[in-house]
Structure formats: structure tokens, C-alpha cells
Amino acid sequence: MNKFYVTATDKFMSGWGKAKGKINKLIIECDSLEEAERVCANLKKRPEMRYVSWAYKKKPYYKPSRYVVNCYTKETAPIWFK
Numbered sequence: 001m002n003k004f005y006v007t008a009t010d011k012f013m014s015g016w017g018k019a020k021g022k023i024n025k026l027i028i029e030c031d032s033l034e035e036a037e038r039v040c041a042n043l044k045k046r047p048e049m050r051y052v053s054w055a056y057k058k059k060p061y062y063k064p065s066r067y068v069v070n071c072y073t074k075e076t077a078p079i080w081f082k
Contacts, residue, residue: 003029004036005055006080012048019068027060028072028080039080 006028013024026043030036036054043049062069074081 001031002057003031003059004033005029005059006036006039006043006052007055007060008043008052009050010048011050013068022066022068025062025067025069026072027069028077029059030054030081031074035074035081038082042080042082 006026008026008028010024010026013019014022015024026049028039028043030039040052040054043052072080
């Protein structure tokens with residue numbers, strides 16, 4: 001089964017803490033296009049989330065020297081799937 005991956009930049013968490021000097025990215029794994037669309041819509045409602053999009057089949061990669069990446073699923077972040 002192919003996966004969908006929703007990505008977003010968390011502007012609030014970028015630039016400090018574990019992301020000091022870096023950009024904080026979220027990758028949320030979804031099982032279907034419908035889930036990905038729902039997660040995108042939920043992320044877009046949040047003012048701190050920017051550059052919300054989705055990818056198909058291949059999990060996005062971000063260079064560790066520039067990005068801190070947090071990966072989530074339905075089990076680890078169910079709020080985004082409601």
C-alpha cells in the first residue's frame with residue numbers, strides 16, 4: 001500500500017530549542033488521499049503552520065544540517081486526523 005506524507009513548517013518551533021538555527025518540519029504519514037487532505041486542512045487552520053503540502057509514495061527528506069524533522073502517524077498525533 002502506498003503512503004501519503006503531509007509536510008509543514010512549524011514557524012513557532014523553528015529557530016530555538018532543538019531547532020536552534022534550523023527550520024522545524026513536520027512529516028505526517030497518512031494511509032489515503034482522504035486522510036492527507038484532512039490533515040492538510042487541519043494544519044492550514046493553525047497560524048504557526050506554513051508551507052503545508054503532501055507527497056505520494058516517497059517519504060520527503062530534509063537535510064539535517066538545515067532542518068529538524070518530526071515524523072508522526074495517526075497513533076502518535078491523532079489530533080491532526082480529526
